[in-house]
Amino acid sequence: MPLTDHMPDLATLEVLEAISARGSIGAAAADVGISQQAVSQRIQAAERLVGVPLVVRGRTGSRLTREGELVLEWSQPVLDGARRLRSSLATLADTGAGPLRVAASQTISEYLLPGWLHRYGELGGDPVALSSGNSEQVLERLADGRADLGLVETPELPSRVNRSTVGTDRLVVVVGSSHPWADRSDPVTAADLAATPLLLRESGSGTLETLTTALAAAGLHPADPAAELATNSAIRAAVRTGLAPSVLSELAVADDLATGALLRVPTSGLRLGRPLTALWRGRLRGSARRLLDVASSGRRHPEG
Template sequence: MQDFRLRVFHAVASHLSFTKAAAELFITQPAVSKNIHELESEFDIRLFERKGNKISLTAAGTILLNYTEQIIDVYKQIDFDLSVIKKKFSGRLELGASTTIGQYVLPQVLAKFYQSFPEIKLSLVNNNTEKIEAALLDKKIELGIVEGRTQNKQLKYTQFLKDELVAVVHTKNKLAKKDVITLAELQTTPLVLRERGSGTLEVVEHALQKHKIKLSQLHVAMYLGSTESIKSFLKHSNCISFISISAIANDAASGEFKIIDIEDFDIKRSFYFVHLQGKPSGLASTFMRFAAQHYNQKL
């Protein structure tokens, strides 16, 4: 962004902290204060309310933040479009991915994307689907890749990959002797599941509802925040869980975990690219196309 004062303002407005803005921009806190003071003097209006150690945006500050974010997007698009003309892609792209995707689906794509476009600086935030969508709405990231069924009307979703959740136990579990169990058996077996807000749990709940089964009717022993923590828990318990085939295939092939079929019950889902409504930026579009091609998918 050409006007450094707007960069400073955006950092302060995003963090609601002069200290954090200074750290983000690698400048001193007095320098942050000076730039904000110059903006307030130029516009002849206060942009922040200051109460003790806390600050908040004024109505004018909220308006300026909205325009500043639009300006940032325009500069990103300018960088990309000029890079296309020069056949040199550059810029910065902030990504967010739900936990399973960030850990098991994206790493190879990110590595190959970096090899193809070394001048594009990528950053990736991992969290559950609910929080990735919130980060998009807060404009903390530009593109998300999520799982789950809930779709926010302020966001646009584009199908990326198909996935399946499978029932899994550790091979030390007595259930590992079985290849198939019934839904009735599932209801009496201790379960460990992903946390509330995760796309995985949402999809599991929806699949169970089709069979008129509620989570409250199951024996849920634990809710955990990641697939890896669930796998570690399964190693030391007699529980069963639902895990993405992408996350468990290698472990099942090595013989550490076993995938068990459940009669007349399967859980299919999709992974989605998601961004704010409207056309994504050039960088976001490039990454979407690249990732889809990596998995031989069509957008």
């Protein structure tokens, strides 16, 4: 009897991996590109096959059972091997295709892409031509064919474009040690943040879009900024002076928070998480698939 008659198929294993990473059936369905109904059907079929519950559904989301986590742990080498096989097979059609053109938004290109590219190179990936800008500029390069793969953190994504969530990020409110909020004991509310002139990224950045979306969910709009700056580094330097608060990626301020150069201000009533998304049009060439697999390999790591 074939092996596949005794074990869940690869698509089902990917579903379990996505549920473990994302904590909900809906998010897992979006990650693997199938409907929620199809995800539920795959889970039910797998549970019948192995004879134990694999997923627990709750009011706040879904999680793997202890047995489900064991199945995922045992299947991880199978998934990793399948991804390497997929990448290798795809490279057969890539001979002479030229460098992989990657466009990445600033937060990803500064804090995540260097590690991804190092691992990609270790796996024998093709040369990469990298361009960096805000999320809007990345989407423009993808739309007009100047990029094979786009990496963005904006929540607003175009329709009719292939996508895969490669991770998550979180925005945090930060101030310098001389700012009045540095000694604040109560959390900053959405209304507080909306009423305060902030140091912000420029229009078109994923950071600004995420903040605007979070405030809009509370029926609010950000006040006119204290200043608009084009890079995370420039904003961090300005915040350190005590000029005004800012809202930045946790990745961008991790070192400053560790040294005390910036202070994190607790918030309430705000949802400042955001997906990190890979985008492409048409067929994904083998080298792009290899980089996508590298980026996705850290998806199961919990947020800090």
